[in-house]
Amino acid sequence: MKKILLFFLPIPILGMILGSNDPVVSLFSGTCLEKALYSLSSSNSILFNLSCGYTISVFFWYLLVEIPESNQRGIIRDNMSQRYISFKKSTIFNMLYASGDVGVDYELVDELLDHKKFREYFSGQNKQRWDDVLNGLDENERHIKDVHNDLELLYNDVSYVLNNIRFANKKSHSLFVDLQENIFRLLNYNDCHYDHVRALSNFLFTMFALWSLVDGDMDEDVVQKMIDQI
Known part of the structure; x- marks a missing residue:
């Protein structure tokens, strides 16, 4: 338009x-x-009046619709970006706590925001650390609840974006819908507890390490890219 x-x-x-x-x-x-x-x-007065009418209409549309919508889009984009970082920090903290690391180092939490450092910390020779996370989630319902709380906040943020942003790009809209659906399924998992933990671990490791069995090593944070394109 x-x-x-x-x-x-x-x-x-x-x-x-x-x-x-x-x-x-x-x-x-x-x-x-x-x-x-x-x-x-x-x-030609008819040509002049029609042309004036169109030009004035475009001017007021830009002033009353486009500028406010652009400002709102920028506010939502910046807020969503901050919320996403907050989600990652809180979830990393809860995963470290679930692994048995009672005295979680907040500097370590900030370091693990980097997907390369996250992957290095939880995979390869350090894979036992990730197994400790899964065991902690599997054995203690409180840890699952903490991660669920983080996911629910992210779900609400994604829902807010979908309800308040008019997407010009169908692909961006589709990616947000897919993210929303994936989180919803994790929050409402009906299978056995162990399978739920496995599904949760696959989702979180893909999001934080930017690596999956299907795509392998991913170059960029897809969620952050989605947010930047709002």
Whole structure:
């Protein structure tokens, strides 16, 4: 819609110039366009009024719709980005706590926001640490609840974006819907507890380590990219 309105805007502007009762708008007097405009001038009131109406409508649409919507989009994007980082920090903290690390180092939490450091910390020779996380989640319902609380907050944030943003890109909208559905399934998992923990671990490791069995090593944080494109 926006692109269409702006694409056709030069036509009514030209119509205003050509349909004006003044042969040449003062702006173009004494320029190389003056002669051409004299020859094209039609003094057509209908053309002039229609062109003025379209131009004024576009101006007010931009002032009353586009600018407020753009500001709202920026506020939601920045807030969602901060909320996503907060979700990652809280979840990493809860996973470390579930692994038996009672005195969680907050500096370590910040370091593990980097997907490469997260992968290095929980995989390869350090895979036992990830197994400790899964065992902690499996054995203590409180740890599962803590992670569920983090996921529920993220779910609410994603739902807010879907309800308040008009997506111009179908792919971006589809990715947000997929994320929302995946979180919903994790929060409402009906199978046995162990399978739930496995599903939860696959989701979290993919999100934090940017690695999966299907895609392997991923170059960028897909969720953060989605947020940046709001």
